[in-house]
Amino acid sequence: MYIHLWSVQVVFMFSERFIRYIKFEKRYSPHTVLAYQSDLDQFFNFLNNPDKKVPAPEAVITHPSQITHHHIRNWMVEMMGDQILARSINRKIATLRKYFKFMLQEGVIEINPASKITTPKIPKNLPVIVEDTRLTAMLDENIVFSKDFAGLRDKLVMEMLFGTGMRLSELLGVKETDINAYEGTVKVLGKRNKERIIPVNNELKLLLSEYLELKKNQNFGNNSLILIVTDKGADAYSKLIYLIVQKYLSYISTQNKKSPHVLRHTFATSLLNRGADLNAIKELLGHANLSATQIYTHNSVERLKSIYKQAHPKA
Structure with a gap:
């Protein structure tokens, strides 16, 4: 039986350029930079996982412009299935929004695929305090x-x-x-x-x-x-x-x-x-x-x- 294994090769130089931008130009804290890097790594690892059917197995991604809102939505679906909190999902999607906005400013892409994404609502919890x-x-x-x-x-x-x-x-x-x-x-x-x-x-x-x-x-x-x-x-x-x-x-x-x-x-x-x-x-x-x-x-x-x-x- 023929099994189509869909592999994705994302050019990591683009994410590295983004990380340098928020680190040296935006001067984000090391903690924030690390969080952004982790979110991007998780997304790219998701795209590179051959078990994920996102969304066209025959298409090999070699450039950020090939990533669509379908890829991002499928990632959200997986995270929801893994019981990841809505607040954490929203933060990761916010990372992608900022990343693709930077790609747009740099002329790497023409459309921001994250702009069509609607994030899950976060339940309003009161801050936890002690007496x-x-x-x-x-x-x-x-x-x-x-x-x-x-x-x-x-x-x-x-x-x-x-x-x-x-x-x-x-x-x-x-x-x-x-x-x-x-x-x-x-x-x-x-x-x-x-x-x-x-x-x-x-x-x-x-x-x-x-x-x-x-x-x-x-x-x-x-x-x-x-x-x-x-x-x-x-x-x-x-x-x-x-x-x-x-x-x-x-x-x-x-x-x-x-x-x-x-x-x-x-x-x-x-x-x-x-x-x-x-x-x-x-x-x-x-x-x-x-x-x-x-x-x-x-x-x-x-x-x-x-x-x-x-x-x-x-x-």
Whole structure:
């Protein structure tokens, strides 16, 4: 029996050109560049898989202009079949849109095949938070943190994420020189390489001073200027921060989601619940527009409903 094996040879030089563009001209963060590269690799691997019937087995793709919206839709169908979340699918399709838009600008293609794609709707989920009073009590009591360098480092990670609302990628990029002890601020490099200044509370200032002194006395060989480092002095990495956050949130929460972003959500919700202006929260979080910040108002409304049900005689 004759079996037609459809193989696709995508010219990877075009994706490499795109990656150089977002890395050096658009100056996207290393984390974002890596995500874009991963999305493109997954799409091209899908096209190169001979088991996929997309959409014309006899056609061998040797140029981006041969990719159609049918290829992209079939990829979406496969991802949905693999139970990949709609949010993740939309991000991957957004990568393709940006990639083909660049190809269009460069004159490599004449039609953007991603322009016809309709992405799945994302269910609106409230940001996952932890109870800030329990979190604050754990940090203030200081019982769960060991008395060595690792323990102080772990506490600083938790205090920085909850006390400033910065993203994981931003925390990993903070250098010692970004800390202004006199002004009581920390400078972070956010998305699209946009810098912003975040105030730090007095307790966090003291913790930073204590940590920096202890870090200097560790006599690490590389003398990294990155603020958060491993037990051996190497620059911290994403997995380490995740493990730290999961470990300490497990002391105060039984919810499944225990990520650095939960602390960012808790930071924003706590400010809003205590009367902070939404525009001020937007600036602290580094959001590009107010709509991204408004999601935290839903948590506040839910909190008010809960209080009403508990306290009002007619509830």
